[in-house]
Every structure is written in C-alpha cells, then in structure tokens.
Amino acid sequence: MFKFIHCADIHLDSPLRGLEKYEGAPVDEIRGAVRKALANLAELAIREHVSFVLIAGDIYDGKWEDHQTGLHFAKWLSGLHRHGILVYAITGNHDAENKMTKQLKLPDNPNGDPVMLSSTSVQTVINEGVGVAIHGRGFADQEERENLVLAYPRAVDGLFNIGILHTSLDGAAGGEHKRYAPCLPADLLGLDYQYWALGHVHTRKHHHQADQTPIVFPGNIQGRHIRETGQKGCELVTVSDAGDVQIDFQPLDVFRFEICDVDATGIENPDDLLERFGQRMRAIIATADGLPIATRVIVSGNSEAHVNWLANLEQWRQEIRAYSFTLGAEVWVEKIKFNTQTIRxxxxxxxxxxxxxxxxxxxxxxxxxxxxxxxxxxxxxxxxxxxxxxxxxxxxxxxxxxxxxxxxxxxxxxxxxxxxxxxxxx
Structure with a gap:
C-alpha cells in the first residue's frame, strides 16, 4: 500500500484582484492565504506519510515580480524532501507565462528525480520502490492548444500508472477557464492508466464512472476571490496492495469565499431582511470549518419592501454589514446586490x-x-x-x-x- 497527494493550481502569491478598494477588506489574511494553505499541504503530506505529491500545473501565478515567490516554493520543497517525500510537478499556462519559472532551478528529489517534468515532451518517471510510473508533460508556452494526451505512452505493465496533465478537458471548464490542452475523457481512459491527476479547472470534480480509472480535478488549494467559493484543498489517494484506489478530499484553505443568497420573498417590513440574512449566513458559517469568510450577499425575490430597499440602497448595504458583526464569526461582506422585484x-x-x-x-x-x-x-x-x-x-x-x-x-x-x-x- 502507498499514499500520494494530488493537488493543482496553487497560484502562489496570487494578487488580490482589486480587493483593496473595498472598505474593511481583510487584505493581509487574503494576501497570505495561499502560502498558509501550501504549508497545510506539507503538514498533511508529513502526517499521512505519503510517498509523493503531484502538482498538476500552475504552481505560480503568471508574472511574479521577483525571485521571492520561487524561493518560497523551493524552501517548501526542501521541507518535504527532508521527510523523504518526493514531489512531481508540471508547468501550467500560468507557469509558462513567466521566464523566471524556467530560470529558477529547483532542488532535485531525494532519489535524484527532477521535481519538474519536461515541458517539451512527455516524460515518464518510474519509481520501482513504490511501484509507480508517472507520465506527464507541462506547458512550454502559455497558449497550449494541442491535445497533449496523443503523445502519452501506454501504461507500463506491472506498475501503478499515473497521468499528470494540465487541461481544460472538453466540457469540464465551461466559461470559467480558457481552453488549453483540450482532450476528451475517452482519450485518457484509452491509455489504461490507473489514475489521472488533472489541473487547470479550479472547481473540484471527478470525470469518471465508479468502475473506471479516476479522472480527477482537485480544484485549487485556496480560493482567491468571490468566484472561487467553498472548500478548497487536495486529494489524498490511497492505493492498496491489490491496486484499489481510495480518494479522500482534504481541505487546506485558511480563508473561505461564499455566496450568501437571501430569499426576500414575501417580506413586508423592510427590517425583516436582516433576520433573513442572519439565518442564511449562520447556515454558511456552520459549514465553514471555523474559517474567516468573505461573502457576497445577493438579495432576491418579490417583496413589498422592494421600493424601500431600492430607494435607500446604501443605507441597507451598511445595515447588512453591521448585522454581520453580530453573527459570532469572522465575516466580511465583500459586496451586496439587490435583485429583488416589487410584488406590484x-x-x-x-x-x-x-x-x-x-x-x-x-x-x-x-x-x-x-x-x-x-x-x-x-x-x-x-x-x-x-x-x-x-x-x-x-x-x-x-x-x-x-x-x-x-x-x-x-x-x-x-x-x-x-x-x-x-x-x-x-
């Protein structure tokens, strides 16, 4: 039996995406959240005694300004290496965007294997001790439009074969992500691997049936803005001696983004909106694992109070923000939108x-x-x-x-x- 971690889309030192413009924004917590989530990943790997960690692209977030971002990742790698944990990674479209990604040499794994697999051709790394063959290729250019899977080799007999790929996987990304390295699930299944470790799509999703080889997007390890909501983390994969695969999601995030949908239908007294907001927000807090939350509040529904809210928008936005302080948790209201309609x-x-x-x-x-x-x-x-x-x-x-x-x-x-x-x- 052995264990490994599959993660992707770290986006180390990702920018704030303009959050400074919002009054009271927890800038420091969000700025350091990805680094803290990465530290949580290392702690999980050590605690679970995993054999290796797979990173399916986008370690960095495009054009990092200096070497501090890369040096932080190199130090993180060395911490895992000291515990004998190997790391195998590929470049994604964001990594390929920056020349420093290619210039900064990362420390090799304890067994001498390189951490970064090739970005010009498919590379296969075989670890006889664990009994695994890892096949992967990263992005040489940001705009990778070819189906890279067509060059991946067939499974190596007698080993547990893992494919690692940064891809939009046709039909998986929707409008959220650009179409890079497109392929179909059938392309992946046709190679007879035992696990596909994918990256690029930031929403966790599995694209296989119960009796098929796992095709897995773990999502990113930490939400960075309001469009990346809910738990974020990695997959802890356990492979039995018989080759059976167990996949367990492990949250790593330290700051949670959530949408708070408030149904204002039927409200007659405008003040009752605050209690409706409180009820919905308390339900979100209960599932947030005790983490601080940034939330976008969207009020909708047909209500007699609609005209009052629309006529005093700024007042009601501040009322909702003030009410959020009474909820017994660290909640920051990022934005409030009224999509209500009048009953009349x-x-x-x-x-x-x-x-x-x-x-x-x-x-x-x-x-x-x-x-x-x-x-x-x-x-x-x-x-x-x-x-x-x-x-x-x-x-x-x-x-x-x-x-x-x-x-x-x-x-x-x-x-x-x-x-x-x-x-x-x-």
Missing amino acids: RFDSEDEAEGAIRELIRAFEEAPTDDELRAEIFAELEALKQKLAALHDQFDEFIPHDSATLKSILDEIQPGLLNRLMTDNRV
Whole structure:
C-alpha cells in the first residue's frame, strides 16, 4: 500500500484582484492565504506519510515580480524532501507565462528525480520502490492548444500508472477557464492508466464512472476571490496492495469565499431582511470549518419592501454589514446586490406613461438589438478609455458581451422603474 497527494493550481502569491478598494477588506489574511494553505499541504503530506505529491500545473501565478515567490516554493520543497517525500510537478499556462519559472532551478528529489517534468515532451518517471510510473508533460508556452494526451505512452505493465496533465478537458471548464490542452475523457481512459491527476479547472470534480480509472480535478488549494467559493484543498489517494484506489478530499484553505443568497420573498417590513440574512449566513458559517469568510450577499425575490430597499440602497448595504458583526464569526461582506422585484406589477396606466414605456422597451431590446447594443458598447468603450488607469477596479462593472449586458440591465431595471414611477406620482 502507498499514499500520494494530488493537488493543482496553487497560484502562489496570487494578487488580490482589486480587493483593496473595498472598505474593511481583510487584505493581509487574503494576501497570505495561499502560502498558509501550501504549508497545510506539507503538514498533511508529513502526517499521512505519503510517498509523493503531484502538482498538476500552475504552481505560480503568471508574472511574479521577483525571485521571492520561487524561493518560497523551493524552501517548501526542501521541507518535504527532508521527510523523504518526493514531489512531481508540471508547468501550467500560468507557469509558462513567466521566464523566471524556467530560470529558477529547483532542488532535485531525494532519489535524484527532477521535481519538474519536461515541458517539451512527455516524460515518464518510474519509481520501482513504490511501484509507480508517472507520465506527464507541462506547458512550454502559455497558449497550449494541442491535445497533449496523443503523445502519452501506454501504461507500463506491472506498475501503478499515473497521468499528470494540465487541461481544460472538453466540457469540464465551461466559461470559467480558457481552453488549453483540450482532450476528451475517452482519450485518457484509452491509455489504461490507473489514475489521472488533472489541473487547470479550479472547481473540484471527478470525470469518471465508479468502475473506471479516476479522472480527477482537485480544484485549487485556496480560493482567491468571490468566484472561487467553498472548500478548497487536495486529494489524498490511497492505493492498496491489490491496486484499489481510495480518494479522500482534504481541505487546506485558511480563508473561505461564499455566496450568501437571501430569499426576500414575501417580506413586508423592510427590517425583516436582516433576520433573513442572519439565518442564511449562520447556515454558511456552520459549514465553514471555523474559517474567516468573505461573502457576497445577493438579495432576491418579490417583496413589498422592494421600493424601500431600492430607494435607500446604501443605507441597507451598511445595515447588512453591521448585522454581520453580530453573527459570532469572522465575516466580511465583500459586496451586496439587490435583485429583488416589487410584488406590484406595472398596469396599463403605468405603461402608458411615455418615459416608462420607452424605458421598458429599451431594457427588453438592448441585449438582442444589434444596432442598439453596438451603440451601448461604443459608449462604454469611450468610458473605458477614460478610466484606463483604474481599469482593474471598474472592469467588472463594464459589460463585454450580450449576456453580461443583460445581467447588468436586469439588476438595475427595477430601481430605475420604481424611481421613475415615484417621481411621476409626486
């Protein structure tokens, strides 16, 4: 029997992605979270007496500015090596982006094997002592568009064969990640390996049936922003003497990102929203393993209180933030979005008003009317140029495609309509 750890997408020293712009953001905790998660990984490997650790790409996060990031990883490797634990890794698209990734020489494994497998051809490392053959190839260039699996060798008889690959795996990444080293599960299964250690997709997912070779994305080891929610960690894999595989997810993260969806349906008293938020947030806290949480609050549903909330948005955002301090846990509210709707529908009298009728028509047609959409994007492009120096801060608020435009319009339409109706009835 032997054990190994499969992890991927460490993104060591990943930037904050503009979090400094939010008042009260736990900048220091988030900045150091990936390093702490990496330390947790080493502690797990030592505690479980694993034979080796596999890293399926994206150790780094693109263009690190100096050698401190690489030196930190080299020191981490040496700590595992002192306990006799081997590490095998491949480069991903982010690693290939930076020249220093190639220039910094990492310490070899205790048995003399290199830590980094080749990025120009498929390399097979055989460890007779453990009884394993590891096959892998990293990215030489950031834009790797070829199916690298076509060059992987067939399984070595008599050994436990592992394929390590950084890939979007067609159909797995969705719109979240770019399509790199595309392949199909059938391509992987056709090589008769006993385990496929994949990286690139940051959401943990298994792409195999119960009776098939495991095809595993472990996700990244630490969430870095609000689109990377829930537990993050690695897979602890145990291989029996008979070759049976047991896969156990092990959380490593030290800071948790979560979406707090609050259903405001039926609320009549605006103040009742706070209790609804508290109920939902307490449920999230109960599953957060005691970690500090950054949350995006999204309030939705049909409510009589809708007009009150929309008319006093900033006040209610601060009310929710203040209420979060009473929940008995370390919670930071990253953003609050109101997607509520009024229970009262617009009648024929409302829609007869010229401004209301025209506004409704514009909202309905903008996402699909080519001419109107082109006009909107042209105006926004001019705005982007004016805000070029602050692009990172404002980019998420500027739509780049029809779907994003529709999402933003859906969010702001209720407030505009209700404000216009209120003004008309004064």
